[in-house]
Amino acid sequence: MQYSIQRQLSVAIENKPGRLATIARLMANQGINIRDLCVIDNIEQGVIRLIPSDPEACRAALQQANYFVIEADVLVLILKDNPGQLESVCHALDKAGVNIEYAYGSEDAREEEERIVFKVSNMAEAIKAMSELEN
Template identity: 45%
Template sequence: MKVSQITVFLENKKGRLAEVTEALASRGVNIRAASIADTIDYGLLRLIVSDPVQARQALAEAGFSASETEVLAVEVEDRPGGLASIIRCLADAGINIEYLYAFVGKSGEKAIVVLRSEDTERAREVLQKNNVTLLTGEQVHRL
């Protein structure tokens, strides 16, 4: 199973973020990680959740527009240079990263980095070749 990220389009209006999170909570959807890309007029809320299907339904019912994209989730050693070595192999392969954000897994020992590159398939190949641990959808969503 691929790692799925949900993006919610949010106008910069008071209370919208609270409403999104409440809508997810009411369906028992847990938010694993979140990041917001903001512009003057709106924000793009990117979420890694426990159950993407339930999340899409909850959002639709609450009147939010959302889309789903595949992202890569990599395990990163919690030490100086942990992230650097991963980024380096992508850079050397000429793959650009659009954005990334990190969260800490259940064990608390390793960090998980959500990574969106311009070419997910190639990024996956390069990372695998360099022995980077890629998490599956099951591993990420059902932490």
């Protein structure tokens, strides 16, 4: 298992066609890669959460385009794609008293690894739990 703390940006958007395309085009034009993406819908508004290759440039580009940006540190895990991996992480966080506020992820095309993003209530305790889980 690998883990790291990464910077996630969240942007509120209208829940209408083309809004994600606009954000993706803005990032492409700035040469910013979107490493992780989560889109949440609501009746009137959506939220795009993304982990960009360059958080500072991403924030600046979004703000220049008049988007309101919220930043947060998130825990990114690379897990082997085997039964029980997610359970052991969640159990370790629970045992450490760390709440998982939300999570999203995907599996690689080879079906060997999963990349999961966790927003947690206490990053220091989460990192401690992950380091203990490795041992």
